[in-house]
Amino acid sequence: SITVFGNLPPILSQETPQNNSQNIPINQNTIQININDPENQAINWTIHGQYIQNNTQNQDNNGIKTATLNTPLPYNTTISWNVNSNDGNIWTNQTYYFTTSSSSSSNDTNIPPSFSGLSPSNNAIDIQISIGSLNVFIEDSDGDSFNWSIETSPNLGNASSTSDSDGLKTCYISGLNYSTTYRWFVNATDGVDWSREEFSFTTISESDPITFTDVNPSDGSSNIGLFPPCTLKVSHQQSHLMNIQFFENTAGSWVLQDSQSNINSGNIVVWDNYSNVSDYSTEYWWKVIVSDDYGNIKEQVFSFSTVSSPSTLFVNPGFNDSTSGWQLNRFNQIADAVDKASNGATIIIEDGFYYEYIVIDKSISLLAAENNYPCLKRVDDYDFVLLIKSDNVEIDGLSVEGIHIDDVKDCNIKNNKIINVDYGILIDESENINIYNNIIENNSIGLLFLRSTLNSISECFLFNNSEAVRFTDSEDNNLMFNNIHNNSKGVLLEISTDNTLDNNEIYNNGNGVYLVHSNGNNIVNNDILSNSNGIYLRESSINEMANNYISLNSEKGVYLKYSDENIFRTNTIENNQYGFYLFSSENNLIYNNYFNNDANAWDDGSNSWSKTPIDTGINIIGGSLISGNYWSDYAGIDIDGDGLGDVFLPYASSNLIMDGGDYYPLSTPHINSAPNRPNMPIGPSNGETDHSYEYLCTSTDLDGDKIYYQWTFKDGVSSDWYGPYDSGETCSVRLSWSNSGDYSIKVKAKDEFGAETEWSDSLSVSMPKTKELDFIFNCFEWIYNNIPILRNIMIFLNSLNLS
Numbered sequence: 001s002i003t004v005f006g007n008l009p010p011i012l013s014q015e016t017p018q019n020n021s022q023n024i025p026i027n028q029n030t031i032q033i034n035i036n037d038p039e040n041q042a043i044n045w046t047i048h049g050q051y052i053q054n055n056t057q058n059q060d061n062n063g064i065k066t067a068t069l070n071t072p073l074p075y076n077t078t079i080s081w082n083v084n085s086n087d088g089n090i091w092t093n094q095t096y097y098f099t100t101s102s103s104s105s106s107n108d109t110n111i112p113p114s115f116s117g118l119s120p121s122n123n124a125i126d127i128q129i130s131i132g133s134l135n136v137f138i139e140d141s142d143g144d145s146f147n148w149s150i151e152t153s154p155n156l157g158n159a160s161s162t163s164d165s166d167g168l169k170t171c172y173i174s175g176l177n178y179s180t181t182y183r184w185f186v187n188a189t190d191g192v193d194w195s196r197e198e199f200s201f202t203t204i205s206e207s208d209p210i211t212f213t214d215v216n217p218s219d220g221s222s223n224i225g226l227f228p229p230c231t232l233k234v235s236h237q238q239s240h241l242m243n244i245q246f247f248e249n250t251a252g253s254w255v256l257q258d259s260q261s262n263i264n265s266g267n268i269v270v271w272d273n274y275s276n277v278s279d280y281s282t283e284y285w286w287k288v289i290v291s292d293d294y295g296n297i298k299e300q301v302f303s304f305s306t307v308s309s310p311s312t313l314f315v316n317p318g319f320n321d322s323t324s325g326w327q328l329n330r331f332n333q334i335a336d337a338v339d340k341a342s343n344g345a346t347i348i349i350e351d352g353f354y355y356e357y358i359v360i361d362k363s364i365s366l367l368a369a370e371n372n373y374p375c376l377k378r379v380d381d382y383d384f385v386l387l388i389k390s391d392n393v394e395i396d397g398l399s400v401e402g403i404h405i406d407d408v409k410d411c412n413i414k415n416n417k418i419i420n421v422d423y424g425i426l427i428d429e430s431e432n433i434n435i436y437n438n439i440i441e442n443n444s445i446g447l448l449f450l451r452s453t454l455n456s457i458s459e460c461f462l463f464n465n466s467e468a469v470r471f472t473d474s475e476d477n478n479l480m481f482n483n484i485h486n487n488s489k490g491v492l493l494e495i496s497t498d499n500t501l502d503n504n505e506i507y508n509n510g511n512g513v514y515l516v517h518s519n520g521n522n523i524v525n526n527d528i529l530s531n532s533n534g535i536y537l538r539e540s541s542i543n544e545m546a547n548n549y550i551s552l553n554s555e556k557g558v559y560l561k562y563s564d565e566n567i568f569r570t571n572t573i574e575n576n577q578y579g580f581y582l583f584s585s586e587n588n589l590i591y592n593n594y595f596n597n598d599a600n601a602w603d604d605g606s607n608s609w610s611k612t613p614i615d616t617g618i619n620i621i622g623g624s625l626i627s628g629n630y631w632s633d634y635a636g637i638d639i640d641g642d643g644l645g646d647v648f649l650p651y652a653s654s655n656l657i658m659d660g661g662d663y664y665p666l667s668t669p670h671i672n673s674a675p676n677r678p679n680m681p682i683g684p685s686n687g688e689t690d691h692s693y694e695y696l697c698t699s700t701d702l703d704g705d706k707i708y709y710q711w712t713f714k715d716g717v718s719s720d721w722y723g724p725y726d727s728g729e730t731c732s733v734r735l736s737w738s739n740s741g742d743y744s745i746k747v748k749a750k751d752e753f754g755a756e757t758e759w760s761d762s763l764s765v766s767m768p769k770t771k772e773l774d775f776i777f778n779c780f781e782w783i784y785n786n787i788p789i790l791r792n793i794m795i796f797l798n799s800l801n802l803s
Contacts (some may be wrong), residue, residue: 008038011043012083014064014436018097024098026072027191033083033094036062043088049081066489071145071163072191075425076102112193113140113148115186117168125498128295129176136186139166144190151185158233179205196785198780209237210290210298214268217304229272230286236265240292244269247287263290278360280309280342283635287640308568314369317352329686334358334376349374349398357382357632361389368397373417375399383422401570405430413438418446424465427452435460437511440468446487449474455509457482468509471496471518477493479504492533493518493540512553515540515563523548528555534576537563537585544569550574557597560585568593569611570620574632578602593667598633601653609662621666628664638667639753647753674755675701675727676710681745681763688768690734701727711735711744712759724752737767 014034017024031052034663037043042060048054048065055067065083073079078099117137120127123131127734140146142687148169149160154177156173159162171184188195217224234242242265246258258271277284283305291297291626307481310329319332331337335358337347338367349368349562355377360366366386370375376385376398390756395403401657405411407429414436418424424443427433430643433455440446446465455477462468470486471477476496484490484503490509493499494516503525506512512531513523516538528534534550537543544567545686550557556761556773557576559566561583572594573579582605584755591611595601601609618624623643628651636648643666645651676699683695699707708723709731725731 002008007087007089008091010035010043010085010087012085012092012094015083015096016667019097019098024073024102025090025142025144026075026100028069029071029145030068031081033096034063034064035083036084039089039706043085043087045083045085047081047083049079052081064297073100074098087544091357099540110144110190110192111141112195113138113144113146113188113190114195115188115197118199120201120641121269122199122201125200126204127176129178129203130295130297131176132186133172134173135168135282136170137166137184138164138188140190142190145190146190148186148188152186153185153243155185156182159161164521165402166431167357176203178203209240210242210292210649211294212288212290212298212300215302215304219302220304223307224277225307227512228274228304229270229275230302231268231270232288233266234263234290235294239265240294242290242292242497245289246271247289248274248276249285249287258399268272277306280306282306282342307347308533310414311345311560313337313341313345313347315347315354316350317354338512352721353377355379356385356642358385359387359389360393363390363392365394365396366398373397373399377401378421384426402426404428405433409433412504414435417441423448426450427455431455434458441465445470448472449477453477456480467492470494471499475499477568478502484752485509489514492516493521497521500524506717507527507531511536514538515543519543522546531556531650533559534573536558538563538568539563541565543567546570551578553556559583560588563757571762572620573597582607591629592620592626594631597631599653599656600631600633602656603653605659605660609657609660610664612664614644614664614736619666621668623666624666624791625664628662628666631662634665636667637672637753638669639672641669643667643669672705672751672753672755673702675699675705675707675749675751676755677757677761678747678749680761681747683763685764686766686768687737689737689740691721692734694732694734695745696730696732698728698730699749699757701751703751705753709747711749712741713746713765714743721750738764740767742766777786 010032012035016032021705035043035045042059044058045065046056047065051070051322052074053070060165078097080097082095082096084161105283110577112354114644115136115138118134128237133313134150138148145163145165147162148164151158152173156175161172181200183198184390185198202500212232212234216231217228235240239289242263243255243261244263247254248627260269263269283301285301287301289299306467312610313329313338313591315334315741323330333356334349334354335356341347341364344605346365346367348367351374378401384404385400386403388405388408388411390759392410393475395416397415402423403425405415405427406719409431410435413425416438416439418438420442422444424440424446425689426448428450430452431454432618436459436588438460439459440462441464443465445467447469449471451573452474452600453476458480460482462482462484463486465487467489468484468491469479470492477499480502485508486505486507487509490506490512491501492514496518497520500522501513505527509527512528512534514536515521518540519542521543522545523535526548526710528548528550530552532555534557535545539562541564547569550571550573552598556578557573558580566587566588568590576597579595579600581646582603584605586605588607590609611626615626617626620637621630621632625643627644629777631651636645638644640644645665645667650663653663670738678697678699680699681695684693686691695711701707704727706724707727710721711719711733713735713738722731724734743765745765746759746762747760748757750756
C-alpha cells in the first residue's frame, strides 16, 4: 500500500478545446475543464479570460466545469483562458490557449448549411388544403450555429430563428386554396456563407370525396316538432371510413353534442338528442363535420323552424287527461305549462294551491285569472317557489312563497303577495326589475338586492319582516312611494352606491334607514317616523339627505358614526331624543334644516352646521337666505332683519356641538325697542368735595332685555356703561368731586342689543354745601343711608314717573 501525507490540490484535465489547438470555429459556444480533488473534498473554482463569460462556483463537487464564450469569436486569433481551483487549502492554476480559424477570405474551406427532409417534398401534388406546416432539416457540417428563415408565396406564413443548431425547422401555414401551386423559400447562413433554395407544392382539386344526402330535417324546413332527431346519409368516393360530429347553436355559439367514429360510406347516421329544441316558432341551427383519416373534411350547416305554440296557456289544479287541450294549453301544474310555453306566451293561473318549484327560463307572463291570489307554495327544501332565469318575465296577482330573480333584466313583479319565507324576493345580479304594488310580509328579508342595478321598487307594502329591504353591493336602484312599517329593520344599504330613496313612509321599525359602507346615495322626501333611529349612517360618505320629515324616533333622528362628507339639507327633524348625533364623523354639511328635539345636536367632530357662501332663496322657515339651520332653543335674535341670528354665535346646542357650531342660525327678524328714558337720578344735591355719594336710577325695557346705564356728572365727561341689569332693577353708583362748584348729573340707558335712550333730566349738585344747610343735609344723608324703607319709597316714586 501507498500512504500519502499532507493535502493534495485539485487536478485539472480534459480541457476543451485542447490546449494550443488550432482552427477552432468562431461559433464555438463553450469551454470546459474536468476538475477533481484527490481527497474528494469540496472545491472552489473559477474560469475567466478574454471573450469568456466568467464563471465561479464555491463548495462544488468534482466534475466537468463550463464557461460560455462570447460568440462569434474573431477569426485567426489566439485566445487564452485561465482555470483556478482550490480545496480550501491549496490552489491549482493553469492557463490554456486555442486559435480560431481563418476568415472565409483565406484558403480555409467553410461548408455552408445544407437542407434535407422536405415536407411536403419539392414539386409535390395533391396536397390537402388542411396541411398545417412546412418542414425542412437544416444541418451545418462544420458544427457552426446558423440563422435561418422560411418564406412563402403567396403568403401563407413565415418563420425564422437566429444562432440555431442542426435540426428540423417548421413554418406554420394556413389559408390554402384548392388547385393552387405554392412556392416556399429556405435561407440559412453560418455567418460566412449562405444557402438558399426554392421549393413548391400543389394542392388537390376542389372535388370533395365526402357527400351528404337524405338530410332530415332538411335545410330551411319549417313546422318541425320539438326535440326532433337529426339524420343524414354520408358517402365517400374512396369508401374510406369516416368520423362525424354534430353541433348545435342554440345559445349563439357552436357546441359539440355528439361524436361517432368509423362510419361506413352510405350509412344513415342519427343524432337523436337535440334536446335544446324546446321552443315553438323558433329557428334552430345544427352543423355536421365529417372527416376521414386522409385529411379530407366536409362541414355543412342546416336550419329548421319549429311549429307554432299556443299564445295563452291555462293552469287549474282540477285539469286532467280528460280535459280538452290537456298538455297542449291546459295543465294542472304551472311548471308543465312553463315547459311547453314559448317566448312571449301568457300562462293564466286559476284559483287554487300549487305545491311546486318552478324554473322560468323563457320570456313569459304568469297571471292570476282573478283577483284572489292563487297560492304558490314551496316543496321539499327549496327556498323559493319561482326561480326566474330569463329576461322579460312578468308575475302578476299571485301569492308566492318566495321569488328568486337570477342574472336577468326587464322583469315585472306586480300586485303579488310575497309571504312567509326567508327571502321574499331575492334579486341577484339583475337589472331593470320593476317591483310594483306588492304586499311583502312575514319574511326574514322582504326584498334582498345582491349586486343588482337600475331596479325600481314602488308602491309596495312591506311589514312584519325581520328586514324590509336590503341592498348589498348594488347601485342605481330606486325605492319610491312605499309603505315600510313594523319591521325589525327598515331599509339597509351595505356597500351600495348611487341608490335613491324617495317619498317613502318608513315608520315603527328598528332603524328606519341604515347605511353601512355605502356612498353616493340620495334619501329625499321621506317620512321617517317612530323608529329607534330615523337615519343611521355608519362608515358611509358623500350621501345626501334632503326634504325628509324625521320625527318621533326614540333615540336619534339622524345618527352618523365614522361617516364623512355627507350633506343634510331642508329636513324637518323634530320630537326625537337627539335630533342630529355625529360620532367620530368629519366634514359633513348640515344646513337649512328645522330642529326641535329634546337635544337638537351632538357632535364631537369637525363639521359644518351652515353653508357658506350664503345663498339667496326661500329657507325652511320662509326666510330669504339659506345658510344655517333653525334651532328651537336658539336664544339669540336677528337684529338686522336678514333672517339670520346675530348674537350668541355660534349656536352650539348647549355645548353639545364641541367644535364650532352654526354661525348663521335661521331666525325671524327681531323688532327691538329701546328701554324707557330714565327719570332724573336720585341722590344728594349738595355735598363736600372729595367725599363720595350714592346716586340711583332705574329703567324698564318692554322687550325684557338686559339694561346698561351710562352717567355724566362733571364737565360733560361720561362714564363707562354699568350693567347688565334686569328690566326695572335699580342701578347704584357712587360719585365724588374734587373741586368746588355746581354740577349736573344725568343718566341714559341702552338694552343688550344697543338701543339707547335719551339722557334723563339733570340733577343739580353744589360742592361744597353751605353752612346753613349743613345740618339739614347731614340729617338727610343719614336717613337716606340708614333707613332703607324711606330710601325704597323714594325709588318707587321715581319709578312711577318712568311709566
